[in-house]
Amino acid sequence: NAGVTQTPKFRILKIGQSMTLQCTQDMNHNYMYWYRQDPGMGLKLIYYSVGAGITDKGEVPNGYNVSRSTTEDFPLRLELAAPSQTSVYFCASSYGHGSQETQYFGPGTRLLVL
């Protein structure tokens, strides 16, 4: 099991460019999540998905879009990159969505917008 994998590991974008952060999990988890981590802060939820075809906004969704066409993949799209989106992005997955569920995290994508 590779667990949760993310690509790319690091990317530099110019203001206004777009890109897709890829996330794949091989644990057959129904639930997937995207977080951002800013310096000195905990993780903030951007979007989550409860299964293929179903997504919902988290705490900080503005400027991002997601899709979930398969159980395994949950890409995060930035349409018009802004300096405020400079952050480290983590994808996670879990079997269920209850408060006791463990989320499994990918290694992260470091994004710099200049």
Place this chain on the structure above:
Amino acid sequence: AQSVTQLDSHVSVSEGTPVLLRCNYSSSYSPSLFWYVQHPNKGLQLLLKYTSAATLVKGINGFEAEFKKSETSFHLTKPSAHMSDAAEYFCVVSEPGTALIFGKGTTLSVSS
């Protein structure tokens, strides 16, 4: 509303000495509580979790945490620090039907 406060942004210990990372939480319900560890340039890894069973929870790598409802605390401890414990530690609270709430993190430094 639920919240979590990590009382120290940075803790420094010597190898072989005890580790204490402090976490207080606020919750209207019976929460689940987690400690995650993040090594440099790595993803988050679950250390341990409390889910309303035993109040003393044992995790990986010799870490443990005690849920104290009266003090609304969930402090993380380890009897003897190792150099490999140097990392960022996050306390996380979760209530039914809500997203995980992360603390701001505590950086643990271990010197030889």
